[in-house]
Amino acid sequence: MTESFHFASDNYASVHPEVFAAMHAADGGHDVAYGADATTAAFDEAIAATFGDGAVGFPVFNGTGANVVSLMALSPRWGGVVASEHAHIHNDENGAPERVGGLKILELPAPDGRIDVASLDRYAGDLGDEHRAQPLVLSLTQATEVGTVYSPEDLRVVVERAHQLGMRVHVDGARLANAAAALGVGLKEAAGGADVLSFGGTKNGAMLGEAVVILADDLRESLGHDLPYLRKQTMQLGSKMRYVSAQLHALLTATDAHGTPLWQRNAAHANAMATYLREELEPLAAGAGLKFTQATEANAVFVEMPRTLAARLRETYRFYDWKPGSTPESTEVRLMCSWDTPVEAVDGLVALIDEATSA
Ligand SMILES: Cc1ncc(COP(=O)(O)O)c(C=O)c1O
Known part of the structure; x- marks a missing residue:
């Protein structure tokens, strides 16, 4: 197959x-279905080694599934989930938390993707009011949907306040590896004091597979009991689970000669490519009419550009419009890098912009 590379999505x-x-290593012969297999046992150990003794992981098929199962586990039927205006659970899951989970999303502004601690009080007054969805869960995304990253200190403050307000905290970690690599910390630290985590594998080099991870000590028993039922009911229980577990286990434990795990190598590369792309675009910005709209802290570059330029670039590379630009002639696009983005693809995109605008 001819290889091509794009900037649409990791x-x-x-x-x-x-x-x-x-x-392949997990393949061959029979093993018990539905998770009682040797590979899933190894995955369980890797989760405990990564997130702390007692952390329990439940492999699922996709990120939407991980999020819906996590939120359903954390919230009673009358609960609302406080989340940022950019949240994937709010904008990109076709209402699955609402329709499947019966959970209203309560939006908070977060221009740079990060929820500010001061905004958390927005729904506090609704607690105890039977007319209002009860704000009982906060869902954060790390790294955020717009390519920014919560520092461990930001997270600590937000999580602490959420807990004070009676909310449990979920982290959508579809790109947790990118956040951890950017911060130079482990996956556990990048997830802060979250109670439940959607741990992402797909964007980090897996074929398919994520996991719901229970992190909070005091929820282990109750959610550990509930989660298998929720996972099955929401159609996220894989019968040949060993193949999902094998992927997540590899990301967590496969090391190179320097002892660096695969999740970190893959995420660091994706982040480095986005940083490189940003650095190469900066000097062209004025001439090409580029306006950066977010900091590049993980593996994405968000930039506004003339629609004519975007159309020209799309003759070669795919990428998504994020939202309309600040003028009718412009569009804000997301340029996403991944574990396998080659330097040549970045150079190719930059050269096209240079060519198109210096002609
Ligand atoms: C922030 C975030 N959460 C979750 C997901 C998972 O989505 P999916 O259900 O497509 O695996 C994505 C994928 O784009 C994402 O960007």
């Missing part, structure tokens, strides 16, 4: 060879 990326190797 889901466009291929499967990392070490992930394939782990699936």
Whole structure:
């Protein structure tokens, strides 16, 4: 197959060879279905080693599933989920938390993707009011949908305040690896004091697979009991689970000669490509009419550009419009890098912009 590379999504990326190797290693012969297999036992150990003794992981198929199962586990039927205006659970899951989980999303402004602690009080007055969805869960995204990252200190403050306000905290970690690599910390630290985590594998080099991880000590028993039922009811229970577990296990434990785990190598590369792209675009910005709209802290560059330029670039590369630009002639686009983005693709995109605007 001819290889091509795009900037549309880290889901466009291929499967990392070490992930394939782990699936092959798990292959052959029979093993018990639905998670009682040796590979899932190894995954369980890797989750405890990564997130702390007692952390329990439940492999699922996709990120929407991980989020819906997590939120349903954390909230009673009358609960609302406080989330940022950019949240994937709010904008990009076709209402699954509402329709499948019966949970209203309560939006908070977050221009740079991060929820500010001061805004958390917005729904506090609704607690105890039977007419209002009860704000009982806060969902944060790390790294955020717009490519920014909560620092461990930001997270600590937000999580602490949410807990004070009676909310449990969920972290959508579809790109947790990118956040951890950007911060130079482990996955556990990047998830802050979250109670439940959607741990992402797909964007980090897996074929498919994420996990719901219970982190809070005091929820382990109750949610540990509920989650298997919720996962099955929401159609996220894989019968041949060993193949999902093998992928996540590889991301968590497969090390290179320097002892660096695969999640970190993959995320660091994706982040480095986005940083490089940003650095290469900066000097062209004035001439090309580019306006950066977000800081580049993980693996994405958000930039406003003339629609004519975007159309020209799309003759070669795919990428998404994020929202309309500040003028009718412009569009804000998301340029996403992934574990397999080659330097040549970045150079190619930059050269096209240079060519198109210096002609
Ligand atoms: C922030 C975030 N959460 C979750 C997901 C998972 O989505 P999916 O259900 O497509 O795996 C994505 C994928 O784009 C995402 O960007």
